[in-house]
Amino acid sequence: MVPYSARRQLVRRAVGFGLWLGLFLAAAALCDLSPEILKQGLGKAPQFAREFFPPLWAAADEMVEPLLSTLALASAASLLGMLLAFPVGLAAAANIVPVWLRLPVRILLGAERALPEILQLLFFVVAFGLGPFSGMCALAFSSIGMLGKLVGDAIEDADDKVLESLKATGASFWQVIRYGLLPQVLPSLAANALFRFDVNVRSSVVLGAIGAGGIGAEIARSMGMLQYNRATMAVLGSLILIYAAETVSGQLRRRLLEDGRS
Amino acid sequence: MLVVDALTKTVPGGRRVLDGVSFSVGAGEFVGILGSSGAGKSLTLRAISGLTELDSGEVRFACEDGTMCCVTRARGKALRAARRQMGVIFQGLHLVKRMTVIENVMMGRLGFIHPLRSWLYGFTDAEAREALEALDQVSMKPLAGRITGSLSGGEMQRVAIARAIFQRPRLYLADEPIAALDPRNAEAILNLLQPLSRHNPVVSTFHQPELTRRFCTRVVGIREGRVVYDGSPELSRSELAGIYGIREAQAV
Numbered sequence: 001m002v003p004y005s006a007r008r009q010l011v012r013r014a015v016g017f018g019l020w021l022g023l024f025l026a027a028a029a030l031c032d033l034s035p036e037i038l039k040q041g042l043g044k045a046p047q048f049a050r051e052f053f054p055p056l057w058a059a060a061d062e063m064v065e066p067l068l069s070t071l072a073l074a075s076a077a078s079l080l081g082m083l084l085a086f087p088v089g090l091a092a093a094a095n096i097v098p099v100w101l102r103l104p105v106r107i108l109l110g111a112e113r114a115l116p117e118i119l120q121l122l123f124f125v126v127a128f129g130l131g132p133f134s135g136m137c138a139l140a141f142s143s144i145g146m147l148g149k150l151v152g153d154a155i156e157d158a159d160d161k162v163l164e165s166l167k168a169t170g171a172s173f174w175q176v177i178r179y180g181l182l183p184q185v186l187p188s189l190a191a192n193a194l195f196r197f198d199v200n201v202r203s204s205v206v207l208g209a210i211g212a213g214g215i216g217a218e219i220a221r222s223m224g225m226l227q228y229n230r231a232t233m234a235v236l237g238s239l240i241l242i243y244a245a246e247t248v249s250g251q252l253r254r255r256l257l258e259d260g261r262s
Numbered sequence: 263m264l265v266v267d268a269l270t271k272t273v274p275g276g277r278r279v280l281d282g283v284s285f286s287v288g289a290g291e292f293v294g295i296l297g298s299s300g301a302g303k304s305l306t307l308r309a310i311s312g313l314t315e316l317d318s319g320e321v322r323f324a325c326e327d328g329t330m331c332c333v334t335r336a337r338g339k340a341l342r343a344a345r346r347q348m349g350v351i352f353q354g355l356h357l358v359k360r361m362t363v364i365e366n367v368m369m370g371r372l373g374f375i376h377p378l379r380s381w382l383y384g385f386t387d388a389e390a391r392e393a394l395e396a397l398d399q400v401s402m403k404p405l406a407g408r409i410t411g412s413l414s415g416g417e418m419q420r421v422a423i424a425r426a427i428f429q430r431p432r433l434y435l436a437d438e439p440i441a442a443l444d445p446r447n448a449e450a451i452l453n454l455l456q457p458l459s460r461h462n463p464v465v466s467t468f469h470q471p472e473l474t475r476r477f478c479t480r481v482v483g484i485r486e487g488r489v490v491y492d493g494s495p496e497l498s499r500s501e502l503a504g505i506y507g508i509r510e511a512q513a514v
Contacts, residue, residue, distance in 0.1 A: 161352065183361050
């Protein structure tokens with residue numbers, strides 16, 4: 001008896017593909033996806049391409065300021081998030097605080113991470129109005145959600161023997177935190193904050209488009225005014241910014257983690 | 263100098279890990295606490311420095327002003343004041359590995375400096391010079407600027423001793439200072455501890471009796487949370503067998 005049947009393989013593959021197709025068509029129908037819309041959109045493609053390209057090179061110098069504003073927004077949010085993540089992480093660590101504090105902090109951090117940044121921005125816009133400040137608050141807040149949890153985990157993994165040996169010298173609680181704990185978690189906190197900076201640069205472009213200013217706002221405005229080649233120029237600028245942020249963040253992170261090993 | 267009086271402690275499972283441990287330590291003594299793993303040696307040391315909660319019993323310690331203060335009942339500032347006077351020598355692995363050797367030594371005096379200063383800049387240049395002297399005492403001066411994590415086990419143990427020396431305590435407590443070391447390093451460490459005991463008593467736990475015989479002035483044997491021997495470091499075979507709970511023929 002050969003444990004293989006060509007006919008059964010054919011049936012199985014057909015059923016598998018049929019299942020996928022059925023689900024896709026059902027979902028697509030709910031999204032109002034129809035062949036006509038597709039045909040219309042594709043028909044306009046050459047015209048669109050002409051409007052978007054070439055980029056409006058003349059506007060390049062006008063992109064510098066919004067790009068810097070986006071970079072500043074992401075940097076400020078990452079640095080603020082990094083600073084605040086440490087006390088939040090302390091409150092989220094089982095070996096530092098009692099469980100009645102740790103549990104609610106962990107739940108809040110989890111809820112905070114589940115909330116998309118765009119929603120958080122909308123809340124801050126209600127409070128502080130449109131502009132980079134609201135964007136920075138939203139990104140700093142969501143950075144704390146991620147960094148606070150990671151710092152909390154790092155603190156729980158930290159060497160308790162080190163803390164105890166300082167306690168035994170008569171050092172106060174905060175001295176033990178500063179000299180025993182901070183050196184253990186600072187490199188990983190800095191590395192995670194650099195990663196978060198990379199994420200924040202991308203996010204700040206998106207958030208810019210819905211009210212946080214910077215290059216995102218520039219893209220949205222150009223589109224709104226039908227200056228598509230200007231929008232392309234802005235997108236090109238943000239691509240360069242994102243790529244640069246990713247490279248710098250990655251290099252610095254590698255160096256930090258290498259230092260930790262020596 | 264130090265009085266350990268009837269310490270008892272029961273762990274959640276109901277087992278008595280300390281069952282009336284009592285002994286005292288006077289000036290000039292180098293007391294070795296012997297016993298097998300889990301006998302309660304390290305726990306006794308932790309109780310002396312107030313790092314563990316006890317069911318009953320007291321640790322009394324001659325404070326700077328000459329009065330006997332009770333470590334067991336002390337909390338907060340009073341407890342920290344008592345801890346400042348005791349230099350605990352943990353195994354070298356308790357050092358902060360990412361910081362330099364000299365920084366690790368200076369941490370011995372954290373309890374003496376103002377919290378604000380410890381956040382602003384830490385230690386003074388004068389303290390650094392003193393820390394260098396402490397490192398010189400354990401022959402580690404040339405490595406003062408190294409990152410502690412890059413040292414060997416024996417070197418880290420020396421740094422741990424330098425930290426305790428720099429703390430200028432009135433009593434040294436050493437927890438298994440030679441447990442992770444080869445015989446040559448172990449002997450070198452004991453050669454550092456012994457002279458310290460002439461000025462301020464040293465209480466140290468050990469697994470093995472060979473070196474306590476040569477270096478200690480007295481041995482306290484602990485078995486299952488009880489003191490079963492307290493006397494000369496020259497133990498007979500039957501006394502050793504009693505501490506380790508083995509038959510006489512197996513005792514070295």
